[in-house]
Amino acid sequence: MAAVTTWTGREANALRQALRMSVTGFADHLGAARRTVAKWSSQGNKVHLRADMQAALDTVLARATPDVRERFGALVSAGSSGALADPATLPVRGTHIHTGEGGIHDFDSDGDVRRRDLLTGVTISGITLPNVATLLEALVSPRPRNTEPVALPIRQFGRDVADAKIAYQACHYEQVLARLVALLPALEPTCADAEGEQRAQVDALASDLYHVVGSVLLKVGDKGMALVAAERSTRAAASSQDPLAMAASARIMTHALMSNGHSNQARQLAEAAAETLRRGTGLASTDAIAVYGALLLRGAIAAARDDNRDNAQAMLDEAAHAADRLGYDGNDRWTGFGAANVLLHRVNIALTLGDAGTAITLARQVPLDKIGLAERKASLFVDVARAYIQWGRYEHGLNALRSAYEIAPEEIRCRPAVQRIAGDLAVLTRGHVRSAVFDFAQHVGIHV
Known part of the structure; x- marks a missing residue:
């Protein structure tokens, strides 16, 4: 060697x-x-x-x-031992995205069309790329070719956005992609038909729609385009002038910034957005408390990724206070927020900071019956798998991946990050455990 x-x-x-x-x-x-x-x-x-x-x-x-x-x-x-470059984040001709005080700028649609064309015919993470490529095309150019986009009634548009959110939280990513591809072309004419309060309502729904787009693109590994979707969510929320929509859009922007290596900016954004929401609403509603707490959790993860242990702990503690104030584990404003959710984030943050043993100890304390969202429950078992691998207990890590697959099969098949964990196990294990890893990979349809 x-x-x-x-x-x-x-x-x-x-x-x-x-x-x-x-x-x-x-x-x-x-x-x-x-x-x-x-x-x-x-x-x-x-x-x-x-x-x-x-x-x-x-x-x-x-x-x-x-x-x-x-x-x-x-x-x-x-390449399993650290933060490696993802092909989806490599520079794309004609597309320039940078962050600063004013946000994200210089989005060149022609460059994104080239990006989409370069990807045609490839498969990403178990999702056949025509679905992802069509989503990228709809994101770059919402007006479909050779057809006239049709406005949707606001009530129907709201139901369709909610259905996309529900499918995402259930880890039904193929279904999510199909819904998003249908919804994005309808957004522009629906906005054009709306006036006054209805326009503000559509803008808030558009922010939620782009939030889902950004989330699913992060799942399949396209971090650069997820950042574009997050910026669209932020713009739509600002147009709505709805404090909750603006705070909710900051969640996906924080996530996208973290995924693109801007953890410090992500933490600052989460802190500022949470404080703005607190001052603007007094946290007088359950929705406001839930979004506030969820923002703090996202900021805590960003702080941990920036190796800022003290900030991460402070934001976790404040989120725990918000969960106590809320008093239950729910899904207000699509946050899945509550005391159990705070504990899930403690697991992830301990793991991020290199405390595999602490992460496993915390994971054992999570009341699984309080976690209503398949995406959150599966993510917990993926974190447990990572912790066991760090700890050198590979068979336990494999069992955790099996649990995640039972909860949400598409979470295992579709996520590059999860596939890398299976690849690590294939490299690190020997004997019957290695054979079991390959059997599992073949069963779920991933390559290791």
């Missing part, structure tokens, strides 16, 4: 996993701060290590047993 030329967080985390050490154990082994090692785990190849750490890792690798070196080489080759 060739020596590592430059150690990033990715290679360092791969070595930790190959040694089957916890974050704390690895930090002690190296004489490094635990927080530093957790940052390697969460930020991957975005972190370039200091010269003294590079030398220390060179020594650890040189002294490692052949089995450890073999596992290390496999992990690095598989």
